[in-house]
Amino acid sequence: MTEPAIAVRDLTRRFGGFTAVDSISFDVAPGEVFGFLGANGAGKTTAIRMLIGLLAPTSGEARVAGFDVVKQTEQIRHQIGYMSQRFSLYEDLTVLENIALYGGIYGLGAEQIAERSSAMLQSLGLADDLVGRLPLGRKQKLAFSVALLHEPAVVFLDEPTGGVDPITRRQFWELIYAAAEGGTTVFVTTHYMDEAEYCDRISIMVDGRIVTLGTPQELKSKWDVPTIDALFVKLARPA
Amino acid sequence: MNLRIVRVLLRKEYLQLFRDKMMLRQMLMLPFIQLLLLSTAATFEVKTANLYLVDRDHSVASRGLVDRLRASGRFRVADASPSMKLADDALLRRSAGMILGIPAGFERDAVRTRSASLQLVFNAEDGALAGVTNSYAQQIIAAYARELGVTFKPMVMETPHIEIRTRGWYNQELDYKDYMVPGILVQLLTLVGTLLTAMNIVREKELGTLEQLNVTPIPRSAFIAAKLIPLWTIALAELSLGLMVARWVFGVPMRGSLVLVFFAACIYLVVALGIGLWISTTVDTQQQAMFISFFLILIYLLMSGLFTPTRSMPEWAQWMAELNPVKHFIWIMRAVLLKGAGLADVARPLAILAASGAVVLTLAVRQYVKTSA
Numbered sequence: 001m002t003e004p005a006i007a008v009r010d011l012t013r014r015f016g017g018f019t020a021v022d023s024i025s026f027d028v029a030p031g032e033v034f035g036f037l038g039a040n041g042a043g044k045t046t047a048i049r050m051l052i053g054l055l056a057p058t059s060g061e062a063r064v065a066g067f068d069v070v071k072q073t074e075q076i077r078h079q080i081g082y083m084s085q086r087f088s089l090y091e092d093l094t095v096l097e098n099i100a101l102y103g104g105i106y107g108l109g110a111e112q113i114a115e116r117s118s119a120m121l122q123s124l125g126l127a128d129d130l131v132g133r134l135p136l137g138r139k140q141k142l143a144f145s146v147a148l149l150h151e152p153a154v155v156f157l158d159e160p161t162g163g164v165d166p167i168t169r170r171q172f173w174e175l176i177y178a179a180a181e182g183g184t185t186v187f188v189t190t191h192y193m194d195e196a197e198y199c200d201r202i203s204i205m206v207d208g209r210i211v212t213l214g215t216p217q218e219l220k221s222k223w224d225v226p227t228i229d230a231l232f233v234k235l236a237r238p239a
Numbered sequence: 240m241n242l243r244i245v246r247v248l249l250r251k252e253y254l255q256l257f258r259d260k261m262m263l264r265q266m267l268m269l270p271f272i273q274l275l276l277l278s279t280a281a282t283f284e285v286k287t288a289n290l291y292l293v294d295r296d297h298s299v300a301s302r303g304l305v306d307r308l309r310a311s312g313r314f315r316v317a318d319a320s321p322s323m324k325l326a327d328d329a330l331l332r333r334s335a336g337m338i339l340g341i342p343a344g345f346e347r348d349a350v351r352t353r354s355a356s357l358q359l360v361f362n363a364e365d366g367a368l369a370g371v372t373n374s375y376a377q378q379i380i381a382a383y384a385r386e387l388g389v390t391f392k393p394m395v396m397e398t399p400h401i402e403i404r405t406r407g408w409y410n411q412e413l414d415y416k417d418y419m420v421p422g423i424l425v426q427l428l429t430l431v432g433t434l435l436t437a438m439n440i441v442r443e444k445e446l447g448t449l450e451q452l453n454v455t456p457i458p459r460s461a462f463i464a465a466k467l468i469p470l471w472t473i474a475l476a477e478l479s480l481g482l483m484v485a486r487w488v489f490g491v492p493m494r495g496s497l498v499l500v501f502f503a504a505c506i507y508l509v510v511a512l513g514i515g516l517w518i519s520t521t522v523d524t525q526q527q528a529m530f531i532s533f534f535l536i537l538i539y540l541l542m543s544g545l546f547t548p549t550r551s552m553p554e555w556a557q558w559m560a561e562l563n564p565v566k567h568f569i570w571i572m573r574a575v576l577l578k579g580a581g582l583a584d585v586a587r588p589l590a591i592l593a594a595s596g597a598v599v600l601t602l603a604v605r606q607y608v609k610t611s612a
Binding site: 080 | 255451610611612
């Protein structure tokens with residue numbers, strides 16, 4: 001087996017007396033779409049922030065694209081794409097200016113940037129407008145495409161479809177599949193349990209711990225529930 | 240430092256800077272208006288002081304002195320009586336700002352012993368005002384003394400001894416605009432520069448765009464450089480505009496080299512803007528940035544020697560003032576513009592500024608962390 005795209009061992013993060021992430025361990029294979037589920041406040045975002053080098057772990061280990069998240073943070077930054085919960089492209093720049101900025105940061109040449117920009121505008125059906133003027137769904141798709149611009153090994157998506165309509169969500173997942181087919185590992189958190197069914201494997205996090213992990217099919221039969229939604233309710237809100 | 244990434248980031252910063260037309264206008268126009276306004280208003284010049292005359296001599300010499308004071312246009316005899324007590328009351332009531340006491344025998348002493356005494360009493364509630372009025376009076380009295388020497392020459396052998404020499408060098412007419420305009424200009428540059436940089440990074444924190452940049456492989460120094468350079472060029476443009484106003488509106492002399500002024504400004508602005516960036520990397524909200532900036536800027540400006548000379552501060556404050564970049568740059572500006580000082584004359588403050596710049600930038604880069612603990 002090749003080296004996992006993400007390897008996490010006993011990763012823990014405490015804030016004072018509060019343990020946000022409590023000794024989680026899992027592997028994600030290259031090219032996999034991994035759904036990282038959990039209720040609000042379960043610790044998903046804290047875990048992601050540790051994996052992408054925005055937050056130092058309290059203890060434990062994690063490797064992303066083969067690099068250690070504590071000691072080799074800069075190497076990881078070349079290998080990953082990230083789309084945060086909050087839309088964070090520059091709204092006062094145009095679509096192309098945003099693409100040129102991130103392309104430039106990752107060291108793409110002018111030709112590559114021009115090529116990928118026009119491909120992106122075409123596939124997303126966007127004109128080169130100020131980003132602030134785009135509707136939310138388009139912003140999200142643009143943010144995802146920009147996160148993939150430098151063809152990262154792993155892309156982290158933190159609730160990418162929050163607040164967008166079902167049709168756009170559907171289109172968004174098509175983009176995710178396309179990326180995974182291209183060999184990119186996709187690590188995605190979501191609140192929408194129908195989306196969880198689209199993932200290769202999922203984990204469910206409750207109060208900082210991962211309580212179950214497997215393919216949607218495995219989990220449904222293991223816990224004897226008809227849908228992931230039912231499973232989530234069963235695990236996340238124990239009676 | 241990765242110059243390619245700096246270039247990419249600079250492009251983004253300039254695009255954002257020039258896209259916000261409102262902000263750009265404010266950055267360039269507001270200091271311009273303030274310079275015009277403050278330089279016209281903020282002057283130590285005292286137009287007319289009300290004088291209470293206690294003339295106990297009633298001689299040609301004493302009347303001559305009063306005439307000279309009056310003729311200068313700086314003094315008006317508000318009231319007169321032989322009583323020092325009444326004079327004190329007038330000072331207390333503020334109907335007079337100063338008392339001129341001429342003792343009996345003033346003329347006689349001046350002629351016989353070539354030395355006569357005079358009394359000047361000021362209401363020093365407003366110390367600056369009293370100081371300025373005093374210096375005017377001293378100049379006139381000194382001139383009168385010299386004049387007496389000339390007038391009475393056949394009778395007295397030497398100049399009578401009521402002379403106190405006060406003479407402003409380099410700014411002989413004590414034109415306060417010459418003195419104040421460069422200082423006010425520095426003050427405005429500091430204010431605008433520090434505030435804008437202080438708001439800059441923290442605004443990206445608030446918007447969430449900084450987090451997105453932090454997951455990319457941008458070197459920290461490249462990030463700080465790209466934040467510094469655009470506002471640095473804006474501040475230099477502001478300085479040029481300000482110097483034009485100083486020259487053509489206020490007629491401030493420019494005796495020294497403008498190249499030296501700009502060279503010093505380039506170094507100074509790294510310090511002023513670096514402090515802003517350091518604030519911006521330290522705080523979490525624009526409100527905090529605003530608060531800390533004002534706190535620091537007020538200390539800087541009030542302890543810069545622009546309003547009160549640093550030499551009259553307590554010793555600890557003078558030490559602190561040595562660390563004050565504003566003080567050094569005002570000093571350089573005045574020295575070069577008014578005295579025509581050269582590079583060698585301003586080398587010391589320039590070196591202090593350069594060292595401060597290096598320290599502040601290092602602090603800002605170190606303070607900017609992509610991984611929070």
